[in-house]
Amino acid sequence: MDTLNTKPNLAAPDDFYAALIAAHDGKTDAESEAFNARLILVLANHIGDMAVLRQALAAAQ
Amino acid sequence: MLHDRYSLAFKLYPYAKCPDQTAQTPVRHPVVVVGGGPVGLATALDLGRQGIAVVLLDDHEGIGMGSRAICFAKRTLDIADRYGCGGPMLDKGVVWNVGKVFQDDRQVFEFNLQPEAGHKNPAFINLQQPYFEKFLFEQICAEQKKGAPIQVRGKNRVDAVDRFDDHVQVHITTPDGPYTLQADWLVACDGAGSPLRAMMGLGFDGRVFQDSFLIADIKMTTTNFPTERWFWFEPYFKSGASTLLHKQPDGIWRVDFQIGWDVDRAEELKESNIRRRLDAMLGADVDYDIVWSSIYTFQCRRMDKFRHGRVIFAGDSAHQVSPFGARGANSGIQDVDNLGWKLGLVIQGKAPDRLLDSYDDERIFGADENILNSTRATDFITPKSKASHTFRNAVLTLAEHHEFARPLVNSGRLSVPCVYTQSPLNGPDRLVGGPAQTRVGSSCPDAPLGDGFLLAALGDDFVLLALNADVPDTPLDIDGIAVRAFGVSTTGGRHAQVAERYLGAATSAVYLIRPDQHVAARWPAFDATAVRDAVRTACAKD
Ligand SMILES: Cc1cc2nc3c(=O)[nH]c(=O)nc-3n(C[C@H](O)[C@H](O)[C@H](O)COP(=O)(O)OP(=O)(O)OC[C@H]3O[C@@H](n4cnc5c(N)ncnc54)[C@H](O)[C@@H]3O)c2cc1C
Numbered sequence: 301m302d303t304l305n306t307k308p309n310l311a312a313p314d315d316f317y318a319a320l321i322a323a324h325d326g327k328t329d330a331e332s333e334a335f336n337a338r339l340i341l342v343l344a345n346h347i348g349d350m351a352v353l354r355q356a357l358a359a360a361q
Numbered sequence: 362m363l364h365d366r367y368s369l370a371f372k373l374y375p376y377a378k379c380p381d382q383t384a385q386t387p388v389r390h391p392v393v394v395v396g397g398g399p400v401g402l403a404t405a406l407d408l409g410r411q412g413i414a415v416v417l418l419d420d421h422e423g424i425g426m427g428s429r430a431i432c433f434a435k436r437t438l439d440i441a442d443r444y445g446c447g448g449p450m451l452d453k454g455v456v457w458n459v460g461k462v463f464q465d466d467r468q469v470f471e472f473n474l475q476p477e478a479g480h481k482n483p484a485f486i487n488l489q490q491p492y493f494e495k496f497l498f499e500q501i502c503a504e505q506k507k508g509a510p511i512q513v514r515g516k517n518r519v520d521a522v523d524r525f526d527d528h529v530q531v532h533i534t535t536p537d538g539p540y541t542l543q544a545d546w547l548v549a550c551d552g553a554g555s556p557l558r559a560m561m562g563l564g565f566d567g568r569v570f571q572d573s574f575l576i577a578d579i580k581m582t583t584t585n586f587p588t589e590r591w592f593w594f595e596p597y598f599k600s601g602a603s604t605l606l607h608k609q610p611d612g613i614w615r616v617d618f619q620i621g622w623d624v625d626r627a628e629e630l631k632e633s634n635i636r637r638r639l640d641a642m643l644g645a646d647v648d649y650d651i652v653w654s655s656i657y658t659f660q661c662r663r664m665d666k667f668r669h670g671r672v673i674f675a676g677d678s679a680h681q682v683s684p685f686g687a688r689g690a691n692s693g694i695q696d697v698d699n700l701g702w703k704l705g706l707v708i709q710g711k712a713p714d715r716l717l718d719s720y721d722d723e724r725i726f727g728a729d730e731n732i733l734n735s736t737r738a739t740d741f742i743t744p745k746s747k748a749s750h751t752f753r754n755a756v757l758t759l760a761e762h763h764e765f766a767r768p769l770v771n772s773g774r775l776s777v778p779c780v781y782t783q784s785p786l787n788g789p790d791r792l793v794g795g796p797a798q799t800r801v802g803s804s805c806p807d808a809p810l811g812d813g814f815l816l817a818a819l820g821d822d823f824v825l826l827a828l829n830a831d832v833p834d835t836p837l838d839i840d841g842i843a844v845r846a847f848g849v850s851t852t853g854g855r856h857a858q859v860a861e862r863y864l865g866a867a868t869s870a871v872y873l874i875r876p877d878q879h880v881a882a883r884w885p886a887f888d889a890t891a892v893r894d895a896v897r898t899a900c901a902k903d
Pocket of ligand 1: 397398419420429433520550553556557576676684686693
């Protein structure tokens with residue numbers, strides 16, 4: 301894959317969203333920031349493809 | 362007046378009055394090198410070995426105290442081998458493989474840089490810079506005995522230069538007063554603060570990192586610390602925002618404390634304050650002597666151009682990097698390696714003056730690569746924003762349990778040789794299936810060859826390296842440039858590492874290799890016209 305998928309791709313979007321928010325439960329702002337950073341790194345490594353990552357960086361701007 | 366700006370570790374070339382000082386008219390020399398640091402010494406050595414008369418001027422009488430560089434990379438050792446002084450460096454240097462990364466009070470991970478087999482030199486050694494310079498100087502003396510026309514003049518400070526189309530006039534101050542020399546070529550190796558750059562009104566732009574590093578070399582008197590590199594991010598002992606501990610020869614350890622931007626230097630350099638930081642790190646029961654200490658701030662910057670007519674800048678005068686990744690002296694030696702043969706050919710009338718412009722092309726490319734790498738390391742070690750700090754710590758946290766995050770940890774990327782992929786000197790790359798590591802522009806990797814190694818057999822002239830291919834027995838003469846051919850057979854499983862590094866999927870190959878042991882062109886077989894064209898291209902004749 302060398303293009304970022306910006307079409308809906310999550311089978312259960314509400315489940316993912318709830319899990320994401322729940323992961324922040326009980327965290328201070330600083331802990332949440334640190335968690336988000338770790339999550340981005342984990343996901344980025346999974347994607348691996350630099351071209352896709354660049355598109356993701358642009359899409360998130 | 363001449364004042365010493367630093368004290369000496371080795372007094373090697375005491376001032377001696379020379380006839381040039383009393384000559385009626387300024388004496389003209391082919392090359393004058395300004396500065397006797399590692400880069401100036403190597404330049405004099407390279408040119409002198411080619412039989413080119415060179416005068417090196419330094420404002421001191423030897424090598425400065427204080428180690429500064431400690432990490433010397435394989436490429437530097439390979440070049441030093443070519444000059445004949447790699448042996449003593451390797452003998453004296455410390456080889457290390459194990460590195461540990463810590464954050465706060467926990468080890469994040471440990472790595473073992475197992476050396477790749479089949480190279481004469483390790484990936485790097487730790488050696489105090491004064492030793493490195495001393496071995497270069499000793500080789501200069503050895504070459505002088507063999508007749509190399511090298512003069513080294515201590516306490517000769519360059520105070521002004523006048524530039525002309527075909528030479529440079531150099532005004533020098535000595536303990537006996539001033540004198541003037543003329544040089545066909547002047548190589549400026551006068552360091553990061555380059556007085557020559559200032560005399561010529563040339564800029565030196567880049568980035569200053571808003572942090573200071575307290576650096577101490579200590580001699581352990583009680584403990585037997587392992588030969589490993591330890592790097593702490595945000596250490597629990599609070600001696601700095603980061604701390605590096607690294608072994609050197611003679612039982613000496615290098616410690617770097619990142620101590621912040623606004624510091625009182627005089628206060629921080631008091632022995633009691635340095636000891637306070639060291640004791641917090643090492644524990645009270647470790648005894649040591651402080652051998653040397655200093656505070657540095659780091660910057661990454663370079664000149665727009667390194668060649669200015671008859672004046673050529675090399676080493677720190679041309680470009681400066683932060684020390685993470687050990688790219689200062691290592692890249693300066695690559696400058697010399699690149700410049701030496703080019704200047705040699707131009708002076709001998711064997712190549713046009715524009716060959717020297719390729720020094721700019723190739724080494725500016727190299728400098729930018731080094732600046733990029735060391736800037737990235739510095740940004741990881743000293744994050745500039747809250748977000749950057751958060752990500753840095755996220756990487757460190759993940760690295761403890763997840764292998765994927767370890768390559769993101771950047772406490773300095775080891776200096777590796779630059780591949781001149783875009784060089785105007787490059788000829789064709791026609792070797793289908795040839796390994797990427799020996800593509801045109803790369804420096805030749807070493808490999809075992811008979812009882813010795815390939816790089817030693819390549820020497821320092823243009824060479825045709827033929828693998829399972831026929832090449833002429835007698836040296837070629839291409840417009841006055843001698844090209845020696847030599848063949849290696851890899852049939853029957855012989856020279857397996859040469860085959861792996863130079864043949865890859867190909868069955869035969871012919872490489873044109875430059876005097877600095879970079880690949881200029883490669884083909885599957887010998888073709889006289891193609892070789893001739895490539896040699897001409899490599900000498901900027903076309
Ligand atoms: C803390 C620290 C750690 C480092 N660690 C490493 C490392 O591990 N590996 C690495 O590769 N690099 C490292 N470096 C960088 C390395 O020290 C430099 O890149 C290297 O010294 C540059 O060599 P040079 O010959 O260009 O300049 P210099 O070593 O600065 O030499 C310049 C010479 O010119 C002389 N001079 C100046 N002005 C005049 C004048 N007007 N007339 C005559 N002579 C003059 C000076 O006296 C001096 O002898 C480190 C640097 C620091 C500060």
